[in-house]
Amino acid sequence: MIKxxxxxxxxxxxxxxxxxxxxQLSTGHIYGLLGKNGAGKSTLLKNIxxxxxxxxxxxxxxxxxxxxxxxxxxxxxxxxxxxxYLPSVKIDAFVKANAGFYPNFDHPYFTALLAxxxxxxxxxxxxxxxxxxxxxxxxxxxxxxxxxxxxxxxTNGLDIPSKAQFRKIMAxxxxxxxxxxxxxxxVRDLDNLIDxxxxxxxxxxxxxxxxxxxxxxxxxxxxxxxxxxxxxAEPSLAGYNxxxxxxxxxxxxxxxxxxFNAVLxxxxxxxxxxx
Amino acid sequence: xxNTFSIQRFGLLLKRQWLEFGKIYLITLAVALGVIITFYSxxxxxxIFEQRLFSERLLNFREPLFLIFxxxxxTVIASxxxxxxGQKSKAIIDLMIPASTFEKFLTGVLxxxxxxxxxxxxxxxxxxxxxxxxxxxxxxxxxxxxxFRDSYGKVVxxxxxxxxxxxxxxxxxxxxxxxxxxVFVTSIFLLGSIYFNKFHYIKTAISVMIFSGIWTYIIxxxxxxxxxxxxxxxxxxxxxxxxxxxxxxMFSLLLLLTAIFWVITYVRxxxxxx
Amino acid sequence: MEFRDNKAIYLQIAxxxxxxxxxxxxxxxxxxxxxxxxxxxxxxxxxTVMRTYELLQTKNIINNKRGIGFFVDDDAIANVKSYRKxxxxxxxxxxxxxxxxxxxxxxxxxxxxxxxxxxxNFNS
Numbered sequence: 001m002i003k004x005x006x007x008x009x010x011x012x013x014x015x016x017x018x019x020x021x022x023x024q025l026s027t028g029h030i031y032g033l034l035g036k037n038g039a040g041k042s043t044l045l046k047n048i049x050x051x052x053x054x055x056x057x058x059x060x061x062x063x064x065x066x067x068x069x070x071x072x073x074x075x076x077x078x079x080x081x082x083x084x085y086l087p088s089v090k091i092d093a094f095v096k097a098n099a100g101f102y103p104n105f106d107h108p109y110f111t112a113l114l115a116x117x118x119x120x121x122x123x124x125x126x127x128x129x130x131x132x133x134x135x136x137x138x139x140x141x142x143x144x145x146x147x148x149x150x151x152x153x154x155t156n157g158l159d160i161p162s163k164a165q166f167r168k169i170m171a172x173x174x175x176x177x178x179x180x181x182x183x184x185x186x187v188r189d190l191d192n193l194i195d196x197x198x199x200x201x202x203x204x205x206x207x208x209x210x211x212x213x214x215x216x217x218x219x220x221x222x223x224x225x226x227x228x229x230x231x232x233a234e235p236s237l238a239g240y241n242x243x244x245x246x247x248x249x250x251x252x253x254x255x256x257x258x259x260f261n262a263v264l265x266x267x268x269x270x271x272x273x274x275x
Numbered sequence: 276x277x278n279t280f281s282i283q284r285f286g287l288l289l290k291r292q293w294l295e296f297g298k299i300y301l302i303t304l305a306v307a308l309g310v311i312i313t314f315y316s317x318x319x320x321x322x323i324f325e326q327r328l329f330s331e332r333l334l335n336f337r338e339p340l341f342l343i344f345x346x347x348x349x350t351v352i353a354s355x356x357x358x359x360x361g362q363k364s365k366a367i368i369d370l371m372i373p374a375s376t377f378e379k380f381l382t383g384v385l386x387x388x389x390x391x392x393x394x395x396x397x398x399x400x401x402x403x404x405x406x407x408x409x410x411x412x413x414x415x416x417x418x419x420x421x422x423f424r425d426s427y428g429k430v431v432x433x434x435x436x437x438x439x440x441x442x443x444x445x446x447x448x449x450x451x452x453x454x455x456x457x458v459f460v461t462s463i464f465l466l467g468s469i470y471f472n473k474f475h476y477i478k479t480a481i482s483v484m485i486f487s488g489i490w491t492y493i494i495x496x497x498x499x500x501x502x503x504x505x506x507x508x509x510x511x512x513x514x515x516x517x518x519x520x521x522x523x524x525m526f527s528l529l530l531l532l533t534a535i536f537w538v539i540t541y542v543r544x545x546x547x548x549x
Numbered sequence: 550m551e552f553r554d555n556k557a558i559y560l561q562i563a564x565x566x567x568x569x570x571x572x573x574x575x576x577x578x579x580x581x582x583x584x585x586x587x588x589x590x591x592x593x594x595x596x597t598v599m600r601t602y603e604l605l606q607t608k609n610i611i612n613n614k615r616g617i618g619f620f621v622d623d624d625a626i627a628n629v630k631s632y633r634k635x636x637x638x639x640x641x642x643x644x645x646x647x648x649x650x651x652x653x654x655x656x657x658x659x660x661x662x663x664x665x666x667x668x669x670n671f672n673s
Contacts, residue, residue, distance in 0.1 A: 053548060071284060071375050072278055072373075074373035085294055101287055150299060
C-alpha cells in the first residue's frame, strides 16, 4: 500500500529529519508509530499524506505520488491531524458540505459512530470541546471508508471512556483492505491495538517489526538480578523489568514502553536481532 | 476519475467553500452596503425630507465612493480568501479535501474576481437606484434628457443632471480595460493572501506600493536616458494610433499581468506545505 | 477484560475462550464470536484475535466453517483440558517443583494437602 524509498526530508537544508528512509506498509495492519519528541512522527505522516514534499527519494501510496495531491488518492486518505479546525456549523451541515467528496461515504455508519461516541448532534462544532471535535472528525474520517487511515496522536484530548470507545472503534475499523497508521506517545492507550511497531530515531526507522516478531525474538519479564543475558532493564518494585533475547520460545507480553526505551538505549544490541 | 477537473467536484467545492468563506463574505458585503447607504442618506437627507433645492453637486460623492470603496471591498475579499492557509490547523483540512489543486484555485478566482466584483456592482446599483429614483420623483424638472438640432444643425444634448450612477459613468471608451481592472486588482490580492502567512492585506498593499514605485522609477529613468536632449521628429502623429489599438494594448498588458499573478498563485497553492 | 502484564495477549484471549467453553457458556457446535466482534469487545487488534483462533484451531478446540465462522468443536471440553494440562505441565509445574526442591517439601505432605483441597472445594 505504501512504499517509501530512500526518502530524504528536512525542514531546512543541511538539517535532515529523515536520511535515506525506506519502508513498506501493507493493508490489514494497524501500525503504531513511535518516537521521541521531534523524531519526526508527524512529519512522516505528513509526507505520506502529501502535506509536505520530500527533498529526494520516492513515495508511493496506492500507486499515486501523494505530493501531486490528486483527488483520486485524497478520497482514499483519512488524515486526523493533532491540531485541526472545524467551521462553526452543525454536524449535518458539515457532512453535507464534505461527504460528497468521498464516493463511498457511509452515512448510517457515521451516525452509529457519533452515537457510540456520545456526540450531541444538534450542537455547533465550534461550541464543542476539543475531545468532542476530535471524535467528530475521527467518526467522519472513518465513515469516508478511506483505505488509508492516518492518525496523529488520536487519543490526545480524549477522556477515559472515550479512549475505550476509540479502541473498540479502531478494532472494528481494521479490514483486510485498510491500512491504519497511528502515531502516539501514549503507548498505554493503544498497546493492544497495534500489531506492528515502527520506531523512529536518529533520522531513520530504528525498528519496524510486528508484535509477533518482537515477542518471538525478545522476552519481556521481571528478573531478580541483571546478568549478561539481559539486553535492557529498568528497576521495579520486585527486581527489574527486563528485555532479554528469547532463546527458549517463551511467550511474553510486549511491553511497549520498555521496548521503546530499550531501542533508544541499546540500539547496537538490538540491531543484529532484528536483521 | 479525472484528477484535474471534474464539474461535479467543482460544484461540491463551491458549495463547501461557501460554507467556509460565505460568512466572512456576507458580513463584508453587509458592511459595504451599510457604508454606501449611509453616504447616500447623509447626502440626500435634507433634499428628500426637508424639500431643499436640488443641486447637481449633491451627488458628486458617488464617483470617489464607488472607486475607493469598491477597491477596498474587492481587495479585502481577495486578500482573505487563502489567508487561512497560513494557519496549520486550517490548512491541513483544506489541502486534504479530495479536489484537485486546479479546482481549489479556480474556486478562489471565482469567489474573488467574479463574485466580489459583481456583488459590489449590484449593491451599489440597487442603492443608487433607490435613492436617485426617490430624488427623481421629487424633482420632475431635472428629469429631462433631450437632444435637438440647434440653428447651425449641430446636435445638442441637454444633460440629465439627476442621472443614475451607471447611466452617467458607463465607460464609453476603454470598456474592456475598465472591466478587467477589478479582475487584475483581485489577482494581486489573491496572490498576497497565499504568499504571506499573516497580515495579508497590509503586506500586499506595501508590496504593491514598493513594486509600482520601483517600476515608475525605472520607466522614468529609462525614458530620461533615452529621450533627454533628443528632438521628436514626427510631431502631431499621435492621432495616428487609434484608440482601439491603445485599448487593445492596455487590455493585453492587464490580462498578461493578471495571468502571471494567477499562475504564481496556482503554483504557490500547489507547492503549499504545512 | 483486564489483561495481565506477564502473558502474551493472544494467550490470554485463548484462556478467555477456554474458560467460556469449560463453564458451558459456549457449547459444542455453537458459533463463537467472530474475530471482529471479539476484537471490539476486548479492544484489541483483530490480527491478535486471529492468532488466538488459529492456535485454538490447531488444538481442535474451535473449528472454522468456511464462510460461516468459527464454531466450538464437539470435543472442545476434552481438548481444552488436554491443552490446559499440557500448559500446566510445561509452564506451571516446573515452578512448583523448583519451590518443592528449594523448600524441601515432600510428596506425602503434598498429597495430604491436595486431598483436603479437593474435598473442601469440589466435593461439598
